[in-house]
Amino acid sequence: MGEMKFWQKDEETMPVAQRQVFQLERLQTTVNRAYEKVDFYRKKFDELKIKPDIIGELSDISKLPFTTKQDLRDNYPYGMFAVPLRDIVRIHSSSGTTGKPTVVGYTASDLQQWNDLVSRIMVAGGVSREDIVHVSFTYGLFTGGFGLHYGAENIGASVIPVSSGNTSRQLAIMEDYKSTVLVATPSYALHIAETMEKAGIGKDKLSLKIALLGSEPWGDKVRAEIEERLGVQAFDNYGLSELMGPGISGECECKSGLHINEDFFYPEIIDPATLQPLPLGEKGELVLTTLKREGMPLIRYRTRDITRLYREECSCGRTLIKMEKAKGRTDDMLIINGVNVFPSQVEEALSKVDGASPHYMIFVRKRGALDEMEIKVEVTEAIFFDEMKKQKKLLEDLTAQLAKILLFKPKVNLVMGQTLERFEGKAKRVVDERNI
Amino acid sequence: MLEVKSLSVSYGAVQALSNVSVHVAPGEFVSLIGSNGAGKTTLLNSIMNIIGKSKGSVTFDGKEVTKLRTPNIVGKGMAIVPEGRRIFSNMTVRENLEMGGFKRPAAEVKTKLHQMFELFPVLEERQTQTAGMLSGGEQQMLAIGRALMTAPKLLLMDEPSMGLAPLVIKEVYEKLKVLAAGGLTILLVEQNATMALKYAQRGYVLENGRIILQGKASELLGDNEVKRAYLGKEYKEKWER
Numbered sequence: 001m002g003e004m005k006f007w008q009k010d011e012e013t014m015p016v017a018q019r020q021v022f023q024l025e026r027l028q029t030t031v032n033r034a035y036e037k038v039d040f041y042r043k044k045f046d047e048l049k050i051k052p053d054i055i056g057e058l059s060d061i062s063k064l065p066f067t068t069k070q071d072l073r074d075n076y077p078y079g080m081f082a083v084p085l086r087d088i089v090r091i092h093s094s095s096g097t098t099g100k101p102t103v104v105g106y107t108a109s110d111l112q113q114w115n116d117l118v119s120r121i122m123v124a125g126g127v128s129r130e131d132i133v134h135v136s137f138t139y140g141l142f143t144g145g146f147g148l149h150y151g152a153e154n155i156g157a158s159v160i161p162v163s164s165g166n167t168s169r170q171l172a173i174m175e176d177y178k179s180t181v182l183v184a185t186p187s188y189a190l191h192i193a194e195t196m197e198k199a200g201i202g203k204d205k206l207s208l209k210i211a212l213l214g215s216e217p218w219g220d221k222v223r224a225e226i227e228e229r230l231g232v233q234a235f236d237n238y239g240l241s242e243l244m245g246p247g248i249s250g251e252c253e254c255k256s257g258l259h260i261n262e263d264f265f266y267p268e269i270i271d272p273a274t275l276q277p278l279p280l281g282e283k284g285e286l287v288l289t290t291l292k293r294e295g296m297p298l299i300r301y302r303t304r305d306i307t308r309l310y311r312e313e314c315s316c317g318r319t320l321i322k323m324e325k326a327k328g329r330t331d332d333m334l335i336i337n338g339v340n341v342f343p344s345q346v347e348e349a350l351s352k353v354d355g356a357s358p359h360y361m362i363f364v365r366k367r368g369a370l371d372e373m374e375i376k377v378e379v380t381e382a383i384f385f386d387e388m389k390k391q392k393k394l395l396e397d398l399t400a401q402l403a404k405i406l407l408f409k410p411k412v413n414l415v416m417g418q419t420l421e422r423f424e425g426k427a428k429r430v431v432d433e434r435n436i
Numbered sequence: 437m438l439e440v441k442s443l444s445v446s447y448g449a450v451q452a453l454s455n456v457s458v459h460v461a462p463g464e465f466v467s468l469i470g471s472n473g474a475g476k477t478t479l480l481n482s483i484m485n486i487i488g489k490s491k492g493s494v495t496f497d498g499k500e501v502t503k504l505r506t507p508n509i510v511g512k513g514m515a516i517v518p519e520g521r522r523i524f525s526n527m528t529v530r531e532n533l534e535m536g537g538f539k540r541p542a543a544e545v546k547t548k549l550h551q552m553f554e555l556f557p558v559l560e561e562r563q564t565q566t567a568g569m570l571s572g573g574e575q576q577m578l579a580i581g582r583a584l585m586t587a588p589k590l591l592l593m594d595e596p597s598m599g600l601a602p603l604v605i606k607e608v609y610e611k612l613k614v615l616a617a618g619g620l621t622i623l624l625v626e627q628n629a630t631m632a633l634k635y636a637q638r639g640y641v642l643e644n645g646r647i648i649l650q651g652k653a654s655e656l657l658g659d660n661e662v663k664r665a666y667l668g669k670e671y672k673e674k675w676e677r
Contacts (some may be wrong), residue, residue, distance in 0.1 A: 023441060025457045025650060028442070032455075032646045053455040056442040056491075087660045109655055292651070294661075301501070 003319070005122040008116060008157070011263050012318045016311070019263055019319070024058050024272065026291035027266060031055055031064070036081040036180060040075050041299065044374055060276045061289065066300045069102060072242060076100040080296050083240045088295055092241055093141045094340075102242055104143075107295040114244055117261050118151025119432075121250030124259065124316065126210050127181050127234035131154030134179035136188060137338075138164045142243025144215055144338075148183045151247065157181070166187070169193045178207040185338035186218035186234075190369030193229035198297045203231040205356060213236055215338040216328050223255075223357070236325055240303055243288055249323055254314055257322035257375065264292050269309055269320065272330040283417070285330045287321065334430065338369045341406055343429055345373055349401040354384060355394045359420050365433040373409040375402065375419060384416045415436045437462045437621050438483070438514075438590055443492030445475075445482045452478045453645045456492070460590065465612075467623045467632035467653065469666055476625035477519055480592045480640070484509055484516050490596035507539075519595045523581040525568030529559050532578055533568050536585030545585070548667070552581040556610070561627075569577035573604035577611065584615075591615070591625040597631055609635050629666035633657045641666075 014022075030051040034041040039259065044065050045051065054063050072080060080103075081088065088105040100396060106114065120417050127133065139145035139161060152159045160177060162170055173179065181186050182189060191212050196203070206306040209225060211234040218236070226234045237247035238258055248265055249258035260267050268277050269284040278284045286303045290296075305326040311324065334341045343362060350356045359378040393413060395414055403409040437461040443603055447451040453475045460466045470476050483485045485506050493502045493627075501509050507521035524532050533552055535567045538543040562570060567578055576596055583591060593612070597605040609631055616622055616635075626632035633639050633653040641649035641662060649661060656662050 021459050024441070025459070026646070028455055028457055029647050029650055032648050036643075036646075036648065053442075053444065053453075055455065056660075107660065109651075109659060112655075239492065292661075294649070 004123050004128045004155075007120040011257075012120060012320060014263075014319060016319055020058060022263055023266060023291060024055075026174060026263075027061065027289065028052070028055050029290055029291065030107045030293070031081050031299065033203075033294075034299055038080060038297070040071065040079055040309065041297075048321075058266075061300065063267065064289075064299050066275070066287065066302050067298050068302050068303075069242065072102040072220065073100040077103040078105070080298070082297055084297050092143050092146075092245065094241060101237055104242060104244075105295045106244075106318075108297050110244075111266065113292060113367055114147065115150045115154040116245055116246035117244070117264060118147050119154045121237050121247055121263060122148075122151055122155060122181075122212060123155075124250055124252040124318070125212055127155060127157060127212070129273055131155075131157040131210070131270065132175075132178055132207075133157045133159045133181040133183060134162055134170075134174055135159060135183045136162050136170055136192075137183060137185075137372060138203070138224050143239065143241040147239065147245040147247060148212065150164060150182075167192060168199065171196060171201060174206055174208065180207050180209045182208055182211045182230070182232065184211065184213060185216050185339050187216065189213055189226045189230065189234070190222070191200070193214055193226065194369050197229075201228065204378050206231070206386050208232050210235070212250075214238060214250075217325065217334040219325070219327075225396045232423065238323070238326060240288075240301075243298060244293070245301075248288070252314065252316040252318060254316055256312075256314070257310070259314070259318050259320035260401055261422060262321050265289065265307055268324065269307070271304075272306075276343070280306060281310050287317065288325065302330075304333065308409065332430065333430070334362070334373075336364065336373050336408070339406070339408055343346045345405050346402065349405045353394070353397045355379065355390070356398055356425055357397050357417065359417075359422075360429060361420050362430045364430070366435075371434065374413060376413050377417050378417045378420055379414045384414065407410060437464075437497060438623060440479075440483060441493045442493070443479070443482060443494070444490050444621045445478050445487065445571075445596045446490050451645060453482065456642070456645070456647055458640050458647070459671060460621055460623050462589075462621055463619060464617075464638065464669075465616045465636045466624070466638045466640070468623070468625045468640040468642055469627070469629040469632050469656075470625070471627060471665065474629075474642040476642060477594055478645075479529050480594050480623075480625060482518060483592065484514065485650040486516075489526075497612070505605050510586055510588075511539075513587075513589040514592065515586050515590070516592040517576075517583045517585040517594060517596065519598065523567045523570075523578050523582070525566065527567055527580060528564050529567055529570070529616035530563040531535045532582055533559070533585055537643075538584035540586070548585050548587065552584060555584075556581055557589050571604075576600065576604075578606075580611065590623065593622060595628075596624065597626060597627055597628040604634070605631055629662060630657070633662075635641040 035052045079335040086106050089108050090106040092104050094102045099254050135149050137144035211232045223234050235251040237250035239248045249260040251258050266289040268287040270287050272285040286307050287300050290298050307326045308324045332343050355377045361376045363374040399412045404427040440458050443456045482489050595607050633656050636653040639653045639656045640647050
């Protein structure tokens, strides 16, 4: 059986002008649906005194209002749905540790489209029905595991839903089941490589050929390291659970940027300060509009990710626009081993524990392949010097509370009062020492 | 082949179409479905400039035809089979067909006529009868035949199944399938969503003058919203009763 080059060739290689005809039709349809069927959008349009007819050309999209994560929270749980609940066949959600979670719903056709878009990205990275795909993303409310899982099944590959954790068992599975494709975060891929080396397992013992990595920022240095140590070709892919999950964009064999599935997601780059659209090629915040999503259309969703869009003739044959690897955020979100963390979550945890002051600093660094987050919290002199028992209890309480809110256990250290830096104006409480 | 972009049409204060964009690629069979009063006929009539547009453009074969007069649009290679057939019931079948080609040279009309008889043998059998005597299905065939006399590249069909029995509807669609296989591009509007989507490659759903769904015809046939609204499968789950 020959190698697959495309999953949906017509769509992926369509001339740009022809695709724009589809994009305009779909944008108009999306706006019509949002206005007709989602109260949030109807109110927002009415407030701004605009009608769906405002979209005569694709460029008119800049006349539409943005949608933010906060809007999704405000409409918790089902307020953003454009179909009755009986048409929704899957629900995913964020952990919702700061305020309300964000909920997303998929209709049956949304799910089929999700599968196809993930399949596109997997095939672009060289995955075929011959492959054995080892998914070490967490399954559950998080979209990563299920997204890649069904995308691979859709191609006809054999899928092993390993989920996360227990690296030595993962290695045994990889060795025995002869996994050829690894789906993971880049830091976990490196962690696997380290575990292998420690256990004395050479890369020739594994059958891995391809690594599809995502859900955290990583650079070419890390890519080279993963490719060398695991003996694979490593490809980046990008997604956001609010918009669907993985499958929004992914790298092809050229590894020179991620092709956005722009027939389903209309991309724009805006200046995060002025919120004005920037010309093609300039760096700014990525804003995406769903073009075919039935269950939950989102108009101009602010991803907060910083990147750049560009068109170039790609030797893979895809005419889909490219984005650079997303690097940096326009908010203060941190990504720790693929988990999203906001400093406000740390503040929330501190406020729930007696004896902890609100003065803290977050240090993020690499410990081996994985990220490590250390939180330094000031405590009173009395606790710090005199009451060891109290100190120990406080440390335990704090760690437990943080683990509950962050969904992983950070390293916590208590420091004496007045020793952390004080800030005038905007506090800078995060020191990120990772070099990505 | 046909690109309708951001088209709006109003009848006085009533907006019949709002910002409608649809396109048909060469050789494609595209269906637009919608309930009564959704604006389907208005769309076809405004493409043909039988009624005026308040906004938007129509491009055919790469050239703008937004403001062209109807006969000139026909001259470019577009033809319409109107809702309710509109055949000339006092004329014979043959005369009806000849009327379709009345701007064409006589020799061409003769060859075309021959082709139509080949395609629709029943019309040849009844060529001397007055068209009003034909059954509904035969009248529909005649209306299609008459439109094809101008040798169009694109055929616009308005409600071909209206008033016809299910078996006859199938016969009409089978003819359209043959025509499509022969290279004719078709844009069809229908209330009968099942048939329209079964035979098409792509579809659009029009509601109150706006497109609210679109996609591959197979996708739309399986869509719950389409099923409820157009395929007569409205039902309530037990927790909703």
